[in-house]
Amino acid sequence: MSTPRRTRLWVPKHVVVTRSAAELPHTAGILARCEAAGVDDVEFLRSDRLTGLRGADERATYARAKSTLAVVVSPPSARKLQPIPPSADWRVDLARGCPAHCQYCYLAGSLGGPPVTRVYADLDTILAGTDAYVGTGAVTSGTEARGHEGTTFEASCYTDPLGIEHVTGSLAAAVTHVGTHDFGGPVQLRATTKFGAVEPLLDLPHHGRTRIRASVNADVVADRFEGGTDPVAVRLAGLGALARAGYPVGLTIAPIMPVDGWRERYTALLADAAAELDGVPGLDLTVECITHRFTPGSKEVLEGWYPRTKLEMDPERRSRKHGRFGAVKYVYPAAEMAEMRTWFTAALTDLLPAGRLLYWT
Numbered sequence: 001m002s003t004p005r006r007t008r009l010w011v012p013k014h015v016v017v018t019r020s021a022a023e024l025p026h027t028a029g030i031l032a033r034c035e036a037a038g039v040d041d042v043e044f045l046r047s048d049r050l051t052g053l054r055g056a057d058e059r060a061t062y063a064r065a066k067s068t069l070a071v072v073v074s075p076p077s078a079r080k081l082q083p084i085p086p087s088a089d090w091r092v093d094l095a096r097g098c099p100a101h102c103q104y105c106y107l108a109g110s111l112g113g114p115p116v117t118r119v120y121a122d123l124d125t126i127l128a129g130t131d132a133y134v135g136t137g138a139v140t141s142g143t144e145a146r147g148h149e150g151t152t153f154e155a156s157c158y159t160d161p162l163g164i165e166h167v168t169g170s171l172a173a174a175v176t177h178v179g180t181h182d183f184g185g186p187v188q189l190r191a192t193t194k195f196g197a198v199e200p201l202l203d204l205p206h207h208g209r210t211r212i213r214a215s216v217n218a219d220v221v222a223d224r225f226e227g228g229t230d231p232v233a234v235r236l237a238g239l240g241a242l243a244r245a246g247y248p249v250g251l252t253i254a255p256i257m258p259v260d261g262w263r264e265r266y267t268a269l270l271a272d273a274a275a276e277l278d279g280v281p282g283l284d285l286t287v288e289c290i291t292h293r294f295t296p297g298s299k300e301v302l303e304g305w306y307p308r309t310k311l312e313m314d315p316e317r318r319s320r321k322h323g324r325f326g327a328v329k330y331v332y333p334a335a336e337m338a339e340m341r342t343w344f345t346a347a348l349t350d351l352l353p354a355g356r357l358l359y360w361t
């Protein structure tokens with residue numbers, strides 16, 4: 001395995017704070033972190049409307065938004081938690097948006113407007129709000145395979161919480177809250193990341209109640225399509241450190257693509273993960289496999305953001321599937337999907353026998 005390079009820490013060029021967010025205690029912590037990171041452009045808005053995010057054209061708007069951190073109060077819709085199958089009983093959002101530049105980004109089809117990263121300043125309220133959901137889930141709760149996890153909360157549906165942790169502190173606060181709060185029943189917080197700066201998490205009182213997964217891919221996919229993230233070796237090194245600090249950990253292998261030489265490339269990935277986690281006492285490892293998919297909406301947004309992308313998003317080469325609420329998505333054809341699934345299931349058993357495969361999708 002190659003020596004991991006240093007983690008890449010995003011420093012926003014601009015920070016904007018909405019009026020309602022300005023007075024909240026978490027905002028002071030965020031601003032102190034931004035100052036320590038070298039941010040000198042902080043603007044306090046007079047209202048709660050985010051302005052000044054658009055540039056002269058789509059390219060400039062994208063660049064401006066991706067270099068901006070907005071400190072806002074979460075909308076009421078974010079505090080009304082939604083089920084998030086197959087990952088978790090409930091989705092809990094600490095932020096919305098991500099500064100990285102993945103050319104297949106999952107957020108492209110689901111978040112409208114310029115892709116600014118909004119961190120929620122009302123973190124205490126968001127975390128306190130999870131109490132009401134304990135014991136109520138139906139995605140993982142009550143299932144034979146995962147019921148033992150307790151009520152599960154997924155924190156990385158709309159952001160990469162570790163990628164912005166050094167300027168927010170939100171993930172550490174959530175891990176500490178879940179690790180120490182009396183929920184009246186078992187609970188697990190979940191987060192997945194394409195970053196490796198895990199040091200601030202290592203000594204937290206997590207009490208085994210947070211599972212952090214590294215989102216990983218074959219070298220060629222990560223190198224070509226995952227701009228602004230940490231190299232896979234750095235993510236795996238972070239995962240190893242978390243596992244040695246007693247965290248339950250996982251691999252999110254996503255988005256799986258049948259690129260040239262995919263069997264050899266994914267074999268190398270699994271071997272690297274196995275080497276990183278080798279010898280961890282009491283290792284609790286899960287694996288989630290997600291194949292590449294896109295929707296008509298995400299394709300349009302991504303082609304606007306990355307006009308020269310080499311990412312295959314050809315509806316003619318895909319099968320149409322209807323997702324929740326009847327939305328169309330394009331996935332790999334059944335035969336290709338079955339071939340990959342069979343291969344991954346066998347390869348995981350062979351190379352990472354400690355890992356429990358939670359789902360393939």
Ligand code: SF4
Binds near residue numbers: 098106107159
């Ligand atoms: S790290 Fe995740 S959320 Fe961020 S750009 Fe990449 S796919 Fe999107």
